[in-house]
């Protein structure tokens with residue numbers, strides 16, 4: 001039994017290994033070439049979790065997310081060692097949502113069975129598109145058939161909660177081909193679907209070669225987004241966040257922690273944490289990370305960007321992340337948590353978005369419309385550049 005006072009926590013473990021590197025990807029991941037790297041990395045993660053055990057003693061983690069990279073690019077024995085270490089070092093809640101990310105061709109029914117027996121109850125599979133030409137332009141090395149085999153293997157291993165990633169805005173993708181991918185996917189009845197807008201991230205091969213491709217224009221992308229939402233909702237997947245859709249009761253508990261500004265601890269190179277009002281991440285270099293964790297004599301500082309989140313920044317994050325959710329933000333909650341009258345400080349800025357149909361201010365809640373979600377980056381950066389929040393805090397709260 002644990003008391004009401006014990007806080008919930010999310011745990012994220014980053015596995016930076018991939019079988020191939022996709023042209024659009026800017027996650028910290030690579031194709032491992034060094035002998036013994038999997039074992040050394042698992043050792044480092046385990047030691048790092050042990051080091052945080054006491055700090056998290058009064059927290060009850062109710063979500064664990066092993067992402068990457070491709071966790072299943074790692075030998076299953078090593079992955080299981082990591083899962084066991086999570087369970088050993090943290091007092092997981094009895095109904096913890098325990099997710100592992102998977103790519104097609106990296107896991108079979110045997111792998112899924114072993115993961116389930118170790119405690120994994122949710123799998124997130126990267127499909128991205130069901131169209132072979134689109135998969136090729138993303139340099140994904142699996143086919144739709146590979147994906148389907150992977151999906152069915154996970155179901156055969158009794159994984160009851162499966163999420164699948166799709167993308168829109170892929171070179172040469174049309175509204176119809178996106179809808180065909182959604183049609184195909186929803187016929188398999190996954191529990192959760194993420195639909196991301198392909199972004200050209202600086203420094204990636206796709207960004208460097210962008211002029212060789214024809215990308216859908218903005219109007220087409222907006223039509224894709226709207227038609228995709230309509231189709232997903234008709235098929236029983238309710239949108240709850242800009243890019244996320246779920247069947248009833250299957251929203252991602254772990255990702256909701258990010259959007260609700262709840263605490264999470266991340267382990268591994270490049271992994272982020274929000275813990276004890278501090279945000280920080282770990283160095284994006286596996287060898288530095290391993291050395292920093294396993295060899296204290298090296299005195300390597302592997303923590304990057306440690307920042308205490310002040311009241312003002314917390315409010316900014318609450319608004320920025322909360323407006324990603326369909327239910328938006330609660331005005332009374334902002335008053336209670338931060339002592340701020342949202343209408344007084346943000347009302348003027350919101351007026352134009354409300355007038356043009358990008359935002360709705362109803363009762364206690366403010367939320368973005370579909371049009372607003374499509375341009376959410378613009379709206380949020382405009383809203384949060386509001387420079388005078390600190391100055392209007394007579395109590396010096398910020």
Ligand code: SF4
Nearest residue numbers: 018021022025068069
């Ligand atoms: S599989 Fe995922 S993490 Fe690996 S390169 Fe592709 S997009 Fe990046």
